[in-house]
Amino acid sequence: MGSTPSTSSPPPSSTAQPTGTPALRLWGLLLVLAGNMLIDALEVSVMVVALPSIGTDLDLPLTSAQWMITGFAIGFGGLMLFGGRVVALLGRREVYLTALLGFAAASVAAALTDDIRLLVATRVVKGLCAALTAPTGLAIIQTTYPAGRPRDRALSVYTLFGASGFTAGLLLSGTLTPIDWRLTLAFPAPVVLALFLLGHRLIPRTPPETGRHDAAGTPRRYDTAGAATCTAALLTLVAGITSAPAHGWTSPRTTALLAASALLLTAFVTIERRTPQPLMRFTLLGNGPLARSILGAAALNGSYLGLLFVLTYELQTLDGWHPFTTALALLPAAAPLAATALLSGRMIAAFGTARLIAAGSAFPLAGYLWQLRRPWPLDYTTAVLPTMLLVGTGFVLSFAALNTQATAQLPPQHRAQGAGLYQSAVQAAAALVPALAAALLTAHRPPAGAPASEFLTACRPALVLVTLIGALGLLTALAGLRPRRG
Known part of the structure; x- marks a missing residue:
């Protein structure tokens, strides 16, 4: 949800301003x-x-x-x-x-x-x-x-x-x-x-954090090629997904975009493995807590934005809700995190990250399952509000815990890169899931003039997608509860 910062990495030892500022x-x-x-x-x-x-x-x-x-x-x-x-x-x-x-x-x-x-x-x-x-x-x-x-x-x-x-x-x-x-x-x-x-x-x-040359005298590089191929791979993947409803999954346009995304992603991996100063060290993904945090946070954020995309379409486009009324309807999922943000440290100290993440993954999934059974017309109190409250509870429990778990067991010199990898995955999910939801809504949209109930039924595939992603997040969290050898 958004770009709330993670404060899990240790602060640098130097202080740019004197204490007497x-x-x-x-x-x-x-x-x-x-x-x-x-x-x-x-x-x-x-x-x-x-x-x-x-x-x-x-x-x-x-x-x-x-x-x-x-x-x-x-x-x-x-x-x-x-x-x-x-x-x-x-x-x-x-x-x-x-x-x-x-x-x-x-x-x-x-x-x-x-x-x-x-x-x-x-x-x-x-x-x-x-x-x-x-x-x-x-x-x-x-x-x-x-x-x-x-x-x-x-x-x-x-x-x-x-x-x-x-x-x-x-x-x-x-x-x-x-x-x-x-x-x-x-x-x-x-x-x-x-x-x-x-x-x-x-x-x-303040001076730059690193000099223009490393200890061996080698110039430090930006790795522009890695950044360009990573971003281009995401862009072409989203373009390919959203092209499918109009042109078909097997059309030359869609196939070319998806193939280009795969090639760009392959190029990114190759560049990062060969460059002496990579943006991404894939060995970090071998750290279990970081890998589970990446997958869990991506599932949490992606499924949530996918749900909001579907609900906004239903409430405003199908049911004619006013934008401000729609905003108020979505608040119960967002406001609890803002209200409890400063309590997250105490919760983590009391229950540990793994338990909070598991509980926080179960609540949104329950909300998504609730959405799959709602009737038409939508009744906010019985159909939408329960899901919003369940999702909001999930964020309160697991959001900070996922941030903390991501870098807690990384060596200090790798924590900044681990945190960047974590945030990149969260934002990638924020790009892919709404794109998939939009493609499913468009592909199953009934013809103009069809009853409103048919439009609501057409939203079901997108909600199934959201639910499956939420289930993936829960399974990942449960894996973190298993006792570890050694």
Whole structure:
């Protein structure tokens, strides 16, 4: 859900700012970092409610409109590891401020165009900017605020803003979409520009985390080829999936896109295995807790966004709900995480990550199964609300536990890369599952004029997909409960 930061990796030992830094300056810096984290975190949810209006106004099928969600996730997930490399080589302040300007420019461009290709491009750019700022903000906190209570308080505020982003995005979209859906794309621009001006004064200047050459004198590389092939593989895979309803799975267009995705993914793996400074070390996947966390978090986030995609389509397109009413209807799944974000550490200490993840995977699956049996017309109290509450409970229990488990057993020098791999997988699921849901909704959509009940029945394959992904998450979590030898 969103881009809530993980604070499981150890803070760097150096401190960029002296402990005597005025408190007001530190609070101002925290406002910049936490405010931008809030913007990053709401970029997906703000599109969930606005999507039907965008599709109607631009006359887009579901398979095209879904790019407003998946484009951002592809930019975020496909370039997360690359973003960490860029920050390490160029420096946090420079990259962070540049990413803020890029985010604002993309927001303005998106609000001014009707071209779906340009809209998708701006979403990918915003995802890249988020991939640069989200982990960098956390690193700035860990090196700027004195260890102890000041740093703990700053991390709590930062985490709270990240956890609140999805909820804020739903409410903001529900408010702005009835006025003009373009406002949901444009509103970040003035906010981010204000954060840029404050950040230009307050973000400390620090040298790059690594020099331009390693200890042996070898130049450090960005691994642009790895980043490009990874992102292109995701883009072509989503394009192939969404092409199938209109052209068929065996059509030359669909086949070419899926084949291109497979070739690009193969190229990415080959590049990463051969380059001396890879973005992704595949040996990390041999770590059981990290691998289970990746699969569990991807299943949790992907199934949740797939569910919201289907429900928004049903409530707004089929049942004619107002965008703000739709936003309120979805809140019970998002708000509990924001309300309990600061309690996650105590829960993990009391119950352990494996138990929380298992319980947190069971609740959403129960909600998805409940959706498969609902009648038409949809009654919110008996059909939708129970699912929202069950999904919200699942996030409260397992979201922070998955973040913590992902890197807890990695060597310190590999934790940053493990965390990046984890976040990349979560965003990849956010791209693929809505695309699959859109393809299934389009493929099974009855002809115009059919009874509304037939449209609801046509949503069932997409809900089955969501349920199967939720079941995969539960099976993965249960594997983590098995006693380990040695």
